[in-house]
Amino acid sequence: MSAEVENRPHSPDAAPSQAIGAKTEPSRALSTTSTISQSSSNDGTSRDSLGSELSSSSRTRRRGYMRPQGTDFAASAKSRESVMSLGSIAHLQYYFARTGLLDGKGGQLARKKQPRATLDLAALEGTAPMIPDLSGHGFITENAVESPTGMDDMDDFYDGFLEEDPDMLPPTASTYNHREKVIPKPPTVAELKTELESALQDALKVLKEAKERKEGSYKASSDAPRYPNMPDENTQSWYELQGMNILDFVTLAIRAAKNYYTAHELPDRLDAIKSEKQIRTDLLSVMEVLKQMATRNFKGGMRDEEIATMTTWIESVFDILKKEANIEASEQAERSSWAWMRGDWKGKELERERQFLMSMIPDEEPLPEWTPASNDADLPTPFLEAMQNGLLLVRLHNAAVKKSRRRFGAIPTFHVNTQKPYRSADNLRYWAKAAELRFECMISIDPLGIVYNNGPQVWLDFEAAILKWCAHVREEITNELV
Known part of the structure:
Protein backbone atom coordinates (compact mmCIF):
# COMPACT_ATOMS: atom_id res chain seq x y z
CA MET A 1 0.00 0.00 0.00
CA SER A 2 2.79 2.39 0.84
CA ALA A 3 4.49 1.68 -2.48
CA GLU A 4 1.31 2.53 -4.38
CA VAL A 5 1.01 5.83 -2.49
CA GLU A 6 4.59 6.71 -3.33
CA ASN A 7 4.15 5.93 -7.04
CA ARG A 8 0.79 7.71 -7.31
CA PRO A 9 1.14 10.92 -9.38
CA HIS A 10 0.69 14.12 -7.40
CA SER A 11 -1.91 16.69 -8.36
CA PRO A 12 -0.60 20.10 -9.35
CA ASP A 13 -3.19 21.76 -7.13
CA ALA A 14 -2.13 19.88 -4.04
CA ALA A 15 -0.04 21.71 -1.51
CA PRO A 16 3.48 20.36 -1.51
CA SER A 17 4.78 18.65 1.53
CA GLN A 18 8.13 19.31 3.08
CA ALA A 19 11.19 17.72 1.62
CA ILE A 20 12.68 14.71 3.30
CA GLY A 21 15.06 15.85 6.05
CA ALA A 22 14.03 19.50 5.78
CA LYS A 23 14.19 21.64 8.89
CA THR A 24 11.10 23.26 10.23
CA GLU A 25 12.67 26.75 10.52
CA PRO A 26 15.30 28.06 8.08
CA SER A 27 18.50 28.75 9.94
CA ARG A 28 20.43 30.56 7.20
CA ALA A 29 20.50 34.36 7.08
CA LEU A 30 18.84 36.01 4.13
CA SER A 31 21.22 37.61 1.65
CA THR A 32 20.80 40.96 -0.05
CA THR A 33 19.21 39.09 -2.96
CA SER A 34 16.59 37.57 -0.67
CA THR A 35 15.91 40.96 0.85
CA ILE A 36 15.40 42.46 -2.58
CA SER A 37 13.16 39.54 -3.53
CA GLN A 38 10.92 40.35 -0.60
CA SER A 39 10.32 43.78 -2.09
CA SER A 40 7.61 42.23 -4.26
CA SER A 41 5.57 41.64 -1.13
CA ASN A 42 2.85 44.05 -0.18
CA ASP A 43 4.34 44.62 3.24
CA GLY A 44 5.32 48.28 3.61
CA THR A 45 7.71 47.57 6.48
CA SER A 46 9.89 45.34 4.30
CA ARG A 47 10.06 48.08 1.64
CA ASP A 48 11.37 50.58 4.18
CA SER A 49 13.98 48.18 5.46
CA LEU A 50 14.94 47.39 1.86
CA GLY A 51 15.49 51.08 1.09
CA SER A 52 17.68 51.62 4.15
CA GLU A 53 19.74 48.52 3.36
CA LEU A 54 20.28 49.52 -0.27
CA SER A 55 21.07 53.11 0.68
CA SER A 56 23.81 52.06 3.09
CA SER A 57 25.11 49.42 0.69
CA SER A 58 25.15 51.69 -2.37
CA ARG A 59 27.10 54.38 -0.53
CA THR A 60 29.95 51.98 0.12
CA ARG A 61 30.12 49.87 -3.01
CA ARG A 62 28.80 50.33 -6.53
CA ARG A 63 30.10 48.67 -9.71
CA GLY A 64 33.36 47.74 -8.08
CA TYR A 65 33.80 51.10 -6.33
CA MET A 66 34.45 51.05 -2.63
CA ARG A 67 35.34 54.17 -0.77
CA PRO A 68 39.15 53.94 -0.47
CA GLN A 69 40.85 53.95 2.87
CA GLY A 70 44.02 55.97 2.44
CA THR A 71 45.06 54.40 -0.86
CA ASP A 72 47.89 55.92 -2.84
CA PHE A 73 49.93 55.28 -5.94
CA ALA A 74 52.74 52.75 -5.86
CA ALA A 75 56.29 53.88 -5.33
CA SER A 76 57.24 52.98 -8.90
CA ALA A 77 54.31 54.99 -10.27
CA LYS A 78 55.23 58.11 -8.30
CA SER A 79 58.34 58.53 -10.43
CA ARG A 80 56.28 58.83 -13.61
CA GLU A 81 54.78 62.20 -14.31
CA SER A 82 52.10 60.69 -16.55
CA VAL A 83 50.69 58.77 -13.58
CA MET A 84 50.96 61.51 -10.98
CA SER A 85 49.18 63.97 -13.28
CA LEU A 86 46.03 61.85 -13.26
CA GLY A 87 45.04 62.82 -9.73
CA SER A 88 44.32 60.52 -6.81
CA ILE A 89 43.21 56.90 -6.90
CA ALA A 90 40.13 57.87 -4.92
CA HIS A 91 38.97 60.33 -7.58
CA LEU A 92 39.63 57.83 -10.38
CA GLN A 93 37.62 55.11 -8.67
CA TYR A 94 34.82 57.53 -7.88
CA TYR A 95 34.80 58.83 -11.44
CA PHE A 96 34.50 55.39 -13.05
CA ALA A 97 31.86 54.32 -10.53
CA ARG A 98 29.74 57.40 -11.18
CA THR A 99 30.00 57.25 -14.95
CA GLY A 100 29.97 53.46 -15.32
CA LEU A 101 32.68 53.55 -17.98
CA LEU A 102 34.20 50.28 -16.79
CA ASP A 103 30.96 48.33 -16.55
CA GLY A 104 31.47 44.98 -18.23
CA LYS A 105 35.09 45.82 -19.20
CA GLY A 106 36.98 44.01 -16.45
CA GLY A 107 36.96 40.37 -15.48
CA GLN A 108 35.83 41.08 -11.93
CA LEU A 109 33.13 43.58 -12.91
CA ALA A 110 31.86 41.79 -16.01
CA ARG A 111 28.18 41.15 -15.93
CA LYS A 112 27.35 37.49 -16.29
CA LYS A 113 24.05 36.67 -17.93
CA GLN A 114 22.64 33.93 -15.76
CA PRO A 115 19.41 32.12 -16.70
CA ARG A 116 16.46 33.31 -14.67
CA ALA A 117 15.17 30.73 -12.18
CA THR A 118 11.66 29.47 -13.10
CA LEU A 119 9.42 26.68 -11.95
CA ASP A 120 8.64 24.34 -14.85
CA LEU A 121 5.82 22.19 -13.40
CA ALA A 122 5.73 19.93 -16.43
CA ALA A 123 9.33 18.95 -15.90
CA LEU A 124 8.71 18.33 -12.23
CA GLU A 125 5.90 15.86 -12.61
CA GLY A 126 6.99 12.41 -11.53
CA THR A 127 10.73 13.13 -11.57
CA ALA A 128 11.63 16.26 -9.60
CA PRO A 129 11.50 16.28 -5.80
CA MET A 130 8.80 18.17 -4.06
CA ILE A 131 9.33 21.97 -4.27
CA PRO A 132 7.89 24.07 -1.49
CA ASP A 133 5.52 26.89 -2.37
CA LEU A 134 7.35 30.06 -1.37
CA SER A 135 4.70 32.49 -2.56
CA GLY A 136 2.94 32.43 0.75
CA HIS A 137 6.13 33.39 2.52
CA GLY A 138 6.79 36.52 0.39
CA PHE A 139 9.11 34.96 -2.20
CA ILE A 140 8.82 35.34 -5.99
CA THR A 141 8.43 31.94 -7.57
CA GLU A 142 8.34 32.88 -11.25
CA ASN A 143 11.28 35.25 -11.59
CA ALA A 144 14.07 35.05 -9.05
CA VAL A 145 15.98 38.32 -8.67
CA GLU A 146 19.70 38.40 -9.40
CA SER A 147 22.38 40.26 -7.47
CA PRO A 148 22.04 44.06 -7.82
CA THR A 149 25.51 44.38 -9.35
CA GLY A 150 24.60 41.97 -12.14
CA MET A 151 21.10 43.11 -13.06
CA ASP A 152 20.38 45.49 -15.92
CA ASP A 153 16.92 46.51 -14.73
CA MET A 154 18.24 47.44 -11.27
CA ASP A 155 20.71 50.07 -12.53
CA ASP A 156 18.17 52.86 -12.34
CA PHE A 157 17.24 51.70 -8.89
CA TYR A 158 20.88 51.89 -7.79
CA ASP A 159 21.48 55.26 -9.42
CA GLY A 160 19.00 56.81 -7.08
CA PHE A 161 20.93 55.56 -4.05
CA LEU A 162 24.44 56.49 -5.31
CA GLU A 163 24.68 59.90 -3.74
CA GLU A 164 27.56 62.25 -4.38
CA ASP A 165 30.39 62.24 -1.92
CA PRO A 166 30.71 65.78 -0.51
CA ASP A 167 34.44 65.29 0.05
CA MET A 168 35.05 64.11 -3.52
CA LEU A 169 35.49 66.22 -6.62
CA PRO A 170 32.77 65.81 -9.24
CA PRO A 171 33.57 63.38 -12.08
CA THR A 172 33.81 66.24 -14.58
CA ALA A 173 36.45 68.09 -12.56
CA SER A 174 39.94 67.87 -14.00
CA THR A 175 42.60 66.58 -11.63
CA TYR A 176 45.47 67.06 -14.04
CA ASN A 177 48.39 68.48 -12.15
CA HIS A 178 50.77 70.19 -14.55
CA ARG A 179 54.24 70.24 -13.08
CA GLU A 180 56.50 72.67 -14.83
CA LYS A 181 60.03 71.34 -15.04
CA VAL A 182 62.55 73.83 -13.77
CA ILE A 183 65.42 73.80 -16.24
CA PRO A 184 68.56 75.35 -14.76
CA LYS A 185 70.09 78.18 -16.70
CA PRO A 186 73.20 77.08 -18.60
CA PRO A 187 76.47 78.51 -17.32
CA THR A 188 78.01 81.47 -19.08
CA ALA A 220 104.75 68.24 3.70
CA SER A 221 103.17 71.12 5.55
CA SER A 222 102.87 70.87 9.29
CA ASP A 223 99.08 71.19 9.23
CA ALA A 224 98.62 68.34 6.74
CA PRO A 225 96.22 65.72 8.17
CA ARG A 226 97.54 62.28 8.98
CA TYR A 227 94.98 59.51 8.91
CA PRO A 228 95.48 56.29 10.90
CA ASN A 229 94.70 54.05 7.90
CA MET A 230 97.06 55.90 5.56
CA SER A 337 88.47 104.15 -30.15
CA TRP A 338 85.19 103.98 -32.08
CA ALA A 339 83.93 107.53 -32.02
CA TRP A 340 80.69 106.67 -33.80
CA MET A 341 79.44 104.81 -30.71
CA ARG A 342 79.46 107.95 -28.55
CA GLY A 343 78.55 111.59 -28.84
CA ASP A 344 75.82 113.56 -30.54
CA TRP A 345 75.82 113.16 -34.33
CA LYS A 346 72.68 115.14 -35.10
CA GLY A 347 73.13 116.88 -38.46
CA LYS A 348 76.25 114.82 -39.19
CA GLU A 349 74.69 111.45 -40.01
CA LEU A 350 76.74 110.90 -43.19
CA GLU A 351 80.00 111.52 -41.35
CA ARG A 352 78.96 109.13 -38.61
CA GLU A 353 78.23 106.36 -41.11
CA ARG A 354 81.52 107.04 -42.86
CA GLN A 355 83.36 106.67 -39.52
CA PHE A 356 81.47 103.44 -38.92
CA LEU A 357 82.48 102.01 -42.30
CA MET A 358 86.13 102.97 -41.78
CA SER A 359 86.17 101.28 -38.33
CA MET A 360 85.02 98.01 -39.91
CA ILE A 361 88.02 97.91 -42.30
CA PRO A 362 90.78 99.92 -40.62
CA ASP A 363 93.48 98.42 -42.87
CA GLU A 364 91.89 99.75 -46.07
CA GLU A 365 92.51 103.18 -47.50
CA PRO A 366 90.37 105.97 -46.03
CA LEU A 367 87.08 106.47 -47.77
CA PRO A 368 86.36 109.69 -49.65
CA GLU A 369 84.21 112.33 -48.02
CA TRP A 370 80.55 111.42 -48.08
CA THR A 371 78.63 114.31 -49.55
CA PRO A 372 74.88 114.05 -50.19
CA ALA A 373 74.08 112.96 -53.74
CA SER A 374 71.09 115.29 -53.87
CA ASN A 375 73.36 118.35 -53.45
CA ASP A 376 75.77 117.33 -56.17
CA ALA A 377 74.86 117.80 -59.80
CA ASP A 378 77.76 115.68 -60.97
CA LEU A 379 76.86 112.06 -60.14
CA PRO A 380 78.22 109.75 -58.97
CA THR A 381 79.99 111.41 -56.04
CA PRO A 382 83.51 110.20 -55.16
CA PHE A 383 82.07 108.18 -52.24
CA LEU A 384 79.46 106.44 -54.39
CA GLU A 385 81.97 105.83 -57.14
CA ALA A 386 84.17 103.93 -54.65
CA MET A 387 81.20 101.65 -53.95
CA GLN A 388 80.18 101.20 -57.61
CA ASN A 389 81.79 97.81 -58.27
CA GLY A 390 80.39 96.29 -55.06
CA LEU A 391 83.74 94.86 -53.96
CA LEU A 392 84.14 97.28 -51.06
CA LEU A 393 80.56 96.67 -49.94
CA VAL A 394 81.16 92.90 -49.84
CA ARG A 395 84.28 93.41 -47.71
CA LEU A 396 82.39 95.74 -45.38
CA HIS A 397 79.65 93.15 -44.96
CA ASN A 398 82.11 90.37 -44.09
CA ALA A 399 83.99 92.69 -41.69
CA ALA A 400 80.73 93.61 -39.94
CA VAL A 401 79.85 89.93 -39.56
CA LYS A 402 83.24 89.29 -38.00
CA LYS A 403 82.83 92.18 -35.54
CA SER A 404 79.41 90.90 -34.52
CA ARG A 405 78.77 88.31 -31.82
CA ARG A 406 76.77 86.20 -34.26
CA ARG A 407 79.38 85.33 -36.81
CA PHE A 408 77.38 83.82 -39.64
CA GLY A 409 76.03 84.94 -42.97
CA ALA A 410 79.28 86.13 -44.56
CA ILE A 411 79.63 86.26 -48.36
CA PRO A 412 81.92 83.31 -49.19
CA THR A 413 82.58 83.96 -52.89
CA PHE A 414 82.62 87.21 -54.83
CA HIS A 415 84.43 88.77 -57.78
CA VAL A 416 87.74 90.42 -57.04
CA ASN A 417 88.45 91.28 -60.68
CA THR A 418 85.63 93.62 -61.67
CA GLN A 419 86.77 94.62 -65.16
CA LYS A 420 83.64 93.01 -66.61
CA PRO A 421 80.42 94.94 -65.86
CA TYR A 422 78.44 91.81 -64.95
CA ARG A 423 80.94 91.00 -62.17
CA SER A 424 80.34 94.36 -60.50
CA ALA A 425 76.60 93.80 -60.81
CA ASP A 426 76.97 90.35 -59.22
CA ASN A 427 78.87 91.84 -56.27
CA LEU A 428 76.07 94.34 -55.71
CA ARG A 429 73.50 91.54 -55.83
CA TYR A 430 75.56 89.45 -53.36
CA TRP A 431 75.71 92.39 -50.96
CA ALA A 432 71.98 93.14 -51.13
CA LYS A 433 70.96 89.50 -50.65
CA ALA A 434 73.42 88.94 -47.79
CA ALA A 435 72.09 92.05 -46.04
CA GLU A 436 68.60 90.57 -46.22
CA LEU A 437 69.59 87.10 -44.99
CA ARG A 438 72.04 88.08 -42.26
CA PHE A 439 70.90 91.46 -40.96
CA GLU A 440 67.26 91.31 -42.13
CA CYS A 441 67.75 94.59 -43.94
CA MET A 442 65.68 94.83 -47.12
CA ILE A 443 67.59 96.69 -49.84
CA SER A 444 66.21 97.63 -53.26
CA ILE A 445 68.78 98.69 -55.87
CA ASP A 446 69.35 98.42 -59.61
CA PRO A 447 72.76 96.72 -59.97
CA LEU A 448 73.02 97.09 -63.76
CA GLY A 449 71.79 100.68 -63.58
CA ILE A 450 74.53 101.47 -61.04
CA VAL A 451 77.22 99.82 -63.16
CA TYR A 452 76.11 101.56 -66.39
CA ASN A 453 75.26 104.91 -64.67
CA ASN A 454 71.64 105.04 -65.79
CA GLY A 455 70.54 108.42 -64.48
CA PRO A 456 70.61 110.29 -61.15
CA GLN A 457 67.71 108.37 -59.58
CA VAL A 458 69.79 105.20 -59.59
CA TRP A 459 72.47 106.92 -57.49
CA LEU A 460 69.93 108.41 -55.10
CA ASP A 461 68.49 104.94 -54.47
CA PHE A 462 71.98 103.49 -54.09
CA GLU A 463 72.93 106.11 -51.49
CA ALA A 464 69.68 105.50 -49.58
CA ALA A 465 70.39 101.76 -49.57
CA ILE A 466 73.90 102.27 -48.16
CA LEU A 467 72.55 104.59 -45.46
CA LYS A 468 69.88 102.05 -44.49
CA TRP A 469 72.42 99.22 -44.32
CA CYS A 470 74.84 101.27 -42.19
CA ALA A 471 72.18 102.33 -39.68
CA HIS A 472 70.81 98.79 -39.32
CA VAL A 473 74.18 97.06 -38.92
CA ARG A 474 75.54 99.76 -36.61
CA GLU A 475 72.59 99.43 -34.24
CA GLU A 476 72.92 95.66 -34.08
CA ILE A 477 76.64 95.74 -33.32
CA THR A 478 76.16 98.48 -30.71
CA ASN A 479 73.41 96.54 -28.92
CA GLU A 480 75.55 93.39 -28.83
CA LEU A 481 78.58 95.19 -27.42
CA VAL A 482 76.66 97.26 -24.90
Missing part, protein backbone atom coordinates in the same frame (compact mmCIF):
# COMPACT_ATOMS: atom_id res chain seq x y z
CA VAL A 189 81.36 81.40 -20.83
CA ALA A 190 82.89 83.39 -17.98
CA GLU A 191 81.68 80.82 -15.43
CA LEU A 192 83.00 77.96 -17.55
CA LYS A 193 86.33 79.73 -17.86
CA THR A 194 86.57 80.17 -14.08
CA GLU A 195 85.72 76.51 -13.57
CA LEU A 196 88.35 75.47 -16.11
CA GLU A 197 91.07 77.56 -14.48
CA SER A 198 90.24 76.13 -11.05
CA ALA A 199 90.29 72.53 -12.34
CA LEU A 200 93.61 73.09 -14.10
CA GLN A 201 95.15 74.57 -10.97
CA ASP A 202 94.06 71.59 -8.86
CA ALA A 203 95.37 69.09 -11.41
CA LEU A 204 98.68 70.93 -11.70
CA LYS A 205 99.03 70.96 -7.92
CA VAL A 206 98.67 67.18 -7.52
CA LEU A 207 101.04 66.55 -10.46
CA LYS A 208 103.64 68.84 -8.93
CA GLU A 209 103.31 67.05 -5.61
CA ALA A 210 103.74 63.65 -7.31
CA LYS A 211 106.84 64.85 -9.11
CA GLU A 212 108.40 66.22 -5.91
CA ARG A 213 107.65 63.01 -4.01
CA LYS A 214 109.28 61.02 -6.76
CA GLU A 215 112.38 63.24 -6.62
CA GLY A 216 112.39 63.26 -2.80
CA SER A 217 112.17 67.05 -2.52
CA TYR A 218 108.60 67.24 -1.27
CA LYS A 219 108.09 68.91 2.10
CA PRO A 231 99.39 53.39 3.82
CA ASP A 232 103.15 53.78 3.97
CA GLU A 233 104.76 55.84 1.25
CA ASN A 234 106.36 54.11 -1.78
CA THR A 235 104.19 51.02 -1.40
CA GLN A 236 101.72 49.59 -3.88
CA SER A 237 98.78 50.79 -1.81
CA TRP A 238 100.28 54.26 -1.72
CA TYR A 239 100.83 54.26 -5.48
CA GLU A 240 97.24 53.22 -6.07
CA LEU A 241 95.93 55.95 -3.78
CA GLN A 242 98.14 58.54 -5.45
CA GLY A 243 97.19 57.38 -8.94
CA MET A 244 93.47 57.49 -8.24
CA ASN A 245 93.82 61.00 -6.84
CA ILE A 246 95.64 62.20 -9.96
CA LEU A 247 93.16 60.38 -12.18
CA ASP A 248 90.24 62.20 -10.56
CA PHE A 249 91.73 65.68 -10.80
CA VAL A 250 92.97 65.33 -14.38
CA THR A 251 89.63 63.86 -15.49
CA LEU A 252 87.82 66.85 -13.99
CA ALA A 253 90.21 69.17 -15.83
CA ILE A 254 89.52 67.38 -19.13
CA ARG A 255 85.78 67.64 -18.55
CA ALA A 256 86.02 71.37 -17.79
CA ALA A 257 88.11 71.95 -20.92
CA LYS A 258 85.63 70.06 -23.06
CA ASN A 259 82.70 72.10 -21.70
CA TYR A 260 84.56 75.33 -22.33
CA TYR A 261 85.53 74.42 -25.89
CA THR A 262 82.06 73.25 -26.92
CA ALA A 263 80.09 76.09 -25.26
CA HIS A 264 82.33 78.93 -26.43
CA GLU A 265 80.45 81.71 -28.21
CA LEU A 266 83.30 82.44 -30.63
CA PRO A 267 84.84 79.12 -31.67
CA ASP A 268 86.65 80.74 -34.58
CA ARG A 269 88.68 82.75 -32.07
CA LEU A 270 89.86 79.56 -30.39
CA ASP A 271 90.54 78.05 -33.78
CA ALA A 272 92.71 81.06 -34.65
CA ILE A 273 94.76 80.46 -31.52
CA LYS A 274 94.98 76.69 -31.90
CA SER A 275 93.31 74.44 -34.42
CA GLU A 276 90.53 72.17 -33.28
CA LYS A 277 92.41 69.15 -34.61
CA GLN A 278 95.43 69.92 -32.43
CA ILE A 279 93.23 70.49 -29.37
CA ARG A 280 91.60 67.09 -29.85
CA THR A 281 95.00 65.44 -30.36
CA ASP A 282 96.30 66.84 -27.07
CA LEU A 283 93.20 65.70 -25.20
CA LEU A 284 93.43 62.18 -26.60
CA SER A 285 97.09 61.92 -25.65
CA VAL A 286 96.32 62.80 -22.03
CA MET A 287 93.43 60.34 -21.91
CA GLU A 288 95.70 57.62 -23.31
CA VAL A 289 98.20 58.28 -20.53
CA LEU A 290 95.45 57.96 -17.91
CA LYS A 291 94.32 54.71 -19.49
CA GLN A 292 97.82 53.23 -19.38
CA MET A 293 98.22 54.24 -15.73
CA ALA A 294 94.99 52.51 -14.74
CA THR A 295 95.78 49.43 -16.85
CA ARG A 296 99.02 48.71 -14.99
CA ASN A 297 97.24 49.46 -11.69
CA PHE A 298 99.66 52.35 -10.99
CA LYS A 299 102.46 49.90 -10.39
CA GLY A 300 105.73 51.63 -9.53
CA GLY A 301 104.06 54.99 -9.09
CA MET A 302 103.95 57.86 -11.58
CA ARG A 303 106.46 57.84 -14.43
CA ASP A 304 108.35 60.89 -15.58
CA GLU A 305 106.94 60.86 -19.12
CA GLU A 306 103.37 60.57 -17.79
CA ILE A 307 103.81 63.56 -15.53
CA ALA A 308 105.41 65.51 -18.38
CA THR A 309 102.59 64.75 -20.82
CA MET A 310 99.85 65.87 -18.46
CA THR A 311 101.79 68.93 -17.28
CA THR A 312 102.45 70.00 -20.87
CA TRP A 313 98.75 69.71 -21.72
CA ILE A 314 97.73 71.83 -18.73
CA GLU A 315 100.28 74.51 -19.64
CA SER A 316 99.02 74.52 -23.25
CA VAL A 317 95.45 75.14 -22.07
CA PHE A 318 96.65 77.98 -19.86
CA ASP A 319 98.45 79.39 -22.90
CA ILE A 320 95.21 79.31 -24.93
CA LEU A 321 93.37 81.16 -22.18
CA LYS A 322 96.14 83.75 -21.96
CA LYS A 323 96.14 84.41 -25.71
CA GLU A 324 92.37 84.67 -25.73
CA ALA A 325 92.52 87.23 -22.94
CA ASN A 326 95.01 89.27 -24.99
CA ILE A 327 92.69 89.18 -28.02
CA GLU A 328 89.77 90.33 -25.89
CA ALA A 329 91.87 93.18 -24.48
CA SER A 330 92.87 94.34 -27.98
CA GLU A 331 89.24 94.19 -29.14
CA GLN A 332 88.17 96.20 -26.12
CA ALA A 333 90.80 98.82 -26.90
CA GLU A 334 89.60 98.96 -30.50
CA ARG A 335 86.01 99.49 -29.40
CA SER A 336 87.05 102.31 -27.12
